[in-house]
Amino acid sequence: MSEKVVLYYFNGRGRMESIRWLLAAAGVQFEEVLLTKREQYEKLLNDGVLMFEQVPLVQMDGLQLVQTKTIMNYIAQKYDLYGKDLKERAMIEMYSEGLTDCMEMIIMLPFIKPEGRDAQLSTIQGKTTSRYFPVYEKALSGGSQYLVGSKMSRADVHLMEATLMLEEKFPTILSTFPNLKAFQERMKAVPTISKFLQPGSQRKPQPDDFYVKTVIEVLNMQFSR
Numbered sequence: 536m537s538e539k540v541v542l543y544y545f546n547g548r549g550r551m552e553s554i555r556w557l558l559a560a561a562g563v564q565f566e567e568v569l570l571t572k573r574e575q576y577e578k579l580l581n582d583g584v585l586m587f588e589q590v591p592l593v594q595m596d597g598l599q600l601v602q603t604k605t606i607m608n609y610i611a612q613k614y615d616l617y618g619k620d621l622k623e624r625a626m627i628e629m630y631s632e633g634l635t636d637c638m639e640m641i642i643m644l645p646f647i648k649p650e651g652r653d654a655q656l657s658t659i660q661g662k663t664t665s666r667y668f669p670v671y672e673k674a675l676s677g678g679s680q681y682l683v684g685s686k687m688s689r690a691d692v693h694l695m696e697a698t699l700m701l702e703e704k705f706p707t708i709l710s711t712f713p714n715l716k717a718f719q720e721r722m723k724a725v726p727t728i729s730k731f732l733q734p735g736s737q738r739k740p741q742p743d744d745f746y747v748k749t750v751i752e753v754l755n756m757q758f759s760r
Contacts, residue, residue: 538594538595538596538597539565539566539594540558540563540564540565540566540593540594540595541565541566541567541568541593541594541595542554542555542565542566542567542568542591542592542593542594543567543568543570543579543590543591543592543593543594544567544569544570544590544591544592545569545570545571545590545746545749545750545753546569546571546739546746546749547739547740547742547746547749547750548642548739548741548742549591549642549742549750550590550591550603550642551590551591551603552696552738552739553603553607553635553638553693553696554591554593554603554606554607554610555731555737555738555739556692556693556695556696556731556738557607557610557611557616557689557692557693558610559727559728559730559731559736559737559738560616560687560692560725560727560728560731561610561613561614561616561727562614562727563610563614565737567737570590570749570753571749571753572753573752573753573755575753576590576753576754579592584599585599585601586599586601586602587601587602589601589602591603591606593606595609596613603635604632604635607631607689607693608689610689611627611688611689615686616687616688616689616692617688617689618683618684618688619684623683623684623688626682626683626690627682627683627688627689627690630670630671630674630682630683630690630693630694631689631690631693633667633670634667634690634693634694634697635693636667637659637662637663637667637697637701638696638697638700640655640658640659640662641659641700641701641704644656644659645742645746645747646747646750646751656704659701659704660704660705660708663701663705663708664708664711668708668712668715669712671694671712671714671715671718672712672713672714672715675714675715675717675718676714680721682694687725691718691722692722692728694715694718695718695719695722695723695728698715698718698719699719703741
């Protein structure tokens with residue numbers, strides 16, 4: 536019997552949500568330890584399992600994996616979501632990194648003071664439609680089913696997550712990106728992804744005030760700006 540995959544994070548999206556998406560797309564079952572108190576985080580620090588004193592933390596294959604990019608690359612390589620050769624992996628990395636930059640703006644949005652959020656939303660929408668989405672729209676032109684190669688990769692899973700997350704904030708954002716919209720519909724039909732999109736899955740909802748309060752208290756954070 537294989538070792539359980541256990542995720543240590545808050546009961547919300549943050550930087551763990553892309554990891555949840557990737558595991559779900561690969562058909563991997565996982566358990567979660569939800570951090571709700573400062574003492575839980577301090578115990579992880581005292582146990583020495585947080586190499587850089589940060590979460591996400593993923594326990595799998597006898598490893599204590601930290602750093603989001605490293606975790607996702609490990610999962611992608613293990614479950615054949617990382618391209619067939621070095622050139623494909625380079626393209627997958629570039630597409631994924633672009634999506635990380637885009638989604639980071641949304642991840643941090645709840646931690647900005649309320650009076651600054653409208654301006655940040657405007658920035659997110661502008662950058663998404665002018666800098667990020669055009670890249671993926673072009674990559675999916677000419678009948679391409681996936682961003683790279685002939686099979687699904689971690690970049691495709693990441694893009695699917697990003698389009699849904701951005702539609703939550705800007706419902707018509709895909710209206711001028713037909714290739715992205717068609718891509719999204721194809722990805723919804725992938726059995727493992729379809730399952731993850733169903734009510735009751737481990738996919739997290741948009742962050743609420745309780746999630747923000749918990750993260751701030753556990754990590755001793757402060758609001759930005």
